[in-house]
Amino acid sequence: MEAQVEERRRSGRFRVLKTGRIATSDKAPKIECAVRNISDAGACLQVHSGTFGIPREFELHLEGGQLKPCRVIWRTENRLGVSFV
Numbered sequence: 001m002e003a004q005v006e007e008r009r010r011s012g013r014f015r016v017l018k019t020g021r022i023a024t025s026d027k028a029p030k031i032e033c034a035v036r037n038i039s040d041a042g043a044c045l046q047v048h049s050g051t052f053g054i055p056r057e058f059e060l061h062l063e064g065g066q067l068k069p070c071r072v073i074w075r076t077e078n079r080l081g082v083s084f085v
Helices: none
Strands: 014-023 031-038 042-046 057-062 067-075 079-084
Touching: 042 067
Parallel strands: none
Antiparallel strands: 014 031, 014 057, 031 042, 042 079, 057 067, 067 079
């Protein structure tokens, strides 16, 4: 029997493959990432250089000049689940 997973997201996510950059401070270099899925409330980011050292809160720079303040909800070695604050 297959276990059911409870969906806790407030809005559905859409699969995308966009380029993003994580800005941890004004002076630190931005960290390249790929946006794997996104919604009005958050996103899943794939970080090729690894998630170690990325703080709990940062600003995500998306294609087209869009900025999103983020808070990390979960992390693995190469992915971050973030909510937009």
